[in-house]
Structures are given as structure tokens and as C-alpha cells.
Amino acid sequence: MQNKIQLYTDGSSRGNPGPGGYGALLLFGDHRKELSQGFRRTTNNRMELLAVIAGLEAIKKNELPVTVFSDSQYVVNSVEKGWLKTWIKTDFKGGKKNKDLWKNYYELSKKFTVNFVWVKGHANNPFNNRCDELATAAADGKHLLVDVGYEEAAN
Template structure:
């Protein structure tokens, strides 16, 4: 805990209808009794990209740097990539072997340097109200109109 008794808590979730398919993400940022919700939908993407984009967008929305924060996610992909140091290996090898989502992982890596981040895994679709709310934000965004374009993903799929 920081000296004022508050720590920034972030919950994130990503969703895609089909993998790939339309997708969305949701994030809730909590500081004391303050709450901020963020979400967006994309016309063609993957679940892992939306999980990552939820984390990235939450971090990009912060105005203070070098603060401790805890990110709760139901994505084993994200938690293991950080805690088991997969990401460090991927960066050292320039994502050799067809490792996916290089654009988003590099964006996250650069952002993460400015914070003291602890990742915690939570079981998805269970009894955590904040994770469940993020799921609603993500799926509602995925099902919405005027979906954004995940440009890097669509460019990669076109170039295969």
C-alpha cells in the first residue's frame, strides 16, 4: 500500500466473438472510491489481442507515473508472459518462431517501465464482480456498432 492508504487497482478483460472475429475489451481503474471504466470494440481481432489492449489502454490512460499498481486479469497468457518471463525471451529473440502480438507486447513493455506493476490472475466468469463487469464491458463493446479497426492485426492477416 502507498502511504495514503490507496493503491491503484485495475481490472481488465478482453473478448472476441470467434477467434478471430469482432472483439472488445473492458477495464476498470479504481483508486480509493473513484472508478473509471474504459472499453472499445474492434471489427476483427483475437481474444489475446483484446486482453492485452485492455491492459495497455488502462496504462495509457494514467496521468501519474512510477506508482505501484495491481492489474487483475483472467488471461493466463498475460500473467504467464510476465511472471514466467516469456516476454523477456520474446523481446530478446525479436519474437522469433512466429510469436504473436509483437506490436502490442512492445507497446506494453515500453509502458510497463514507468510503473511498478503486479499482475494477479482471477478466474474468469466466476464470482469476482469487477472481472464480471469487465467481461460485460468487453462483450458489449465487441457487439457494438462502429467498431474500430485493429490495423496491425488486419495488416498481418492480409500479408500472410
């Protein structure tokens, strides 16, 4: 049995901002779970990050390590290069975007051992491609939610 969880993620936005969605695919041993949701007005970066959050929230076994595969350099570099730690320490000084989601991710990540791997988007990775399909279908869906964090910040 595999001893770590793989989480593939992707976000999509039809316009930036515009309708958007995320897709996430969790793999653990023989288990596979797909997640997606669409929002009426958001950004691509928010959906990339929300895919990671949704995937982590769906994990029931906090003691297992999680490898997140993302085609978002914004998400991967923010965590792996330590930018997020600096943003947290300075309370996102300078107007760093997506504070609500980053704080959510940061608190959630304390439950896990998480590492990120960047994968090339729209390439030959079937799991990343599936997440792209989920994200774009969610963005194009009819029952779009309100991205409260985005819409409050935009007003």
C-alpha cells in the same frame, strides 16, 4: 487513501478471429474509471492484452504501483513467468503473436511498477465480471475500430 492502483481487465472476441472488444476498470481510492472499445476483426488474446495497455495509458500517476487483475493466463504468464523478456531479447523469434501489442505494453510498463494477478473468469469477482460486460458490449457494438496490427499481420 489507497496507495496503489488496481486495474481489472478483460477481452472478448466473437469468433477467434472475429469482432472483439476490451473492458478495463481502474480503481484508486474512491476513484473508479471504466474503459472499453470494440474492433471489427481481432482475437481474444489481443483484446486481453489491449485492455491492459488501455488501462495503463489512462493512469496519470506513474509513480504509484499498479496491480493488474486478469483472467487471461496468456497475459499473466507472459509477464510474470518472464516469457515477454525472452521474446523482447529475441525479437519475437519463432513467430510469436501480437508483437505490436507486446512491444507497446513493454515500453509502457517501464513507467510503472506493475504486477499481475490471475483471477478466475466468469466467477464471483464483481470487478472482473464488469470488465467482461464492458468487453462483450464493445465487441457487439456498432462503431467498431480497425485493429490495424491484427489486420496487417493477417494479410
